[in-house]
Amino acid sequence: MTPEAAYGGGPVGPVAVGAIDEFVHTPARLSILSLLAPAQWVLFSFLRESIGTSDSALSKQISALEAAGYVESRKDHAARRSTSVRLTPHGRDSFDAYLATLEALVARARGARAEAHREAGA
Numbered sequence: 415m416t417p418e419a420a421y422g423g424g425p426v427g428p429v430a431v432g433a434i435d436e437f438v439h440t441p442a443r444l445s446i447l448s449l450l451a452p453a454q455w456v457l458f459s460f461l462r463e464s465i466g467t468s469d470s471a472l473s474k475q476i477s478a479l480e481a482a483g484y485v486e487s488r489k490d491h492a493a494r495r496s497t498s499v500r501l502t503p504h505g506r507d508s509f510d511a512y513l514a515t516l517e518a519l520v521a522r523a524r525g526a527r528a529e530a531h532r533e534a535g536a
Contacts, residue, residue, distance in 0.1 A: 447509045458497040483505065
């Protein structure tokens with residue numbers, strides 16, 4: 415069986431790996447984006463507690479994500495000066511593309527394992 419057939423006819427080789435957005439791939443940013451993806455706005459305090467990081471470390475990552483256009487934040491001065499964060503359309507598109515790349519890599523890996531298992535049992 416050809417590699418293309420084993421992987422459902424999709425791309426084989428380093429192309430999919432090269433498509434990984436290394437900016438998103440940073441563990442702290444990946445954690446932030448994964449918490450923002452299913453929500454409209456997320457409180458800074460929720461992000462901090464969910465990730466288990468300090469205010470300063472989280473602020474640094476959010477600032478980097480804002481500078482890259484992935485997220486935006488707003489301060490609600492009426493609600494004890496709380497800060498909320500959300501994905502921008504660019505951030506959502508980039509995160510979706512990142513996830514699609516990971517899903518393709520996982521599918522390829524599982525396909526390769528399934529093919530090896532079939533060949534071993536044959």
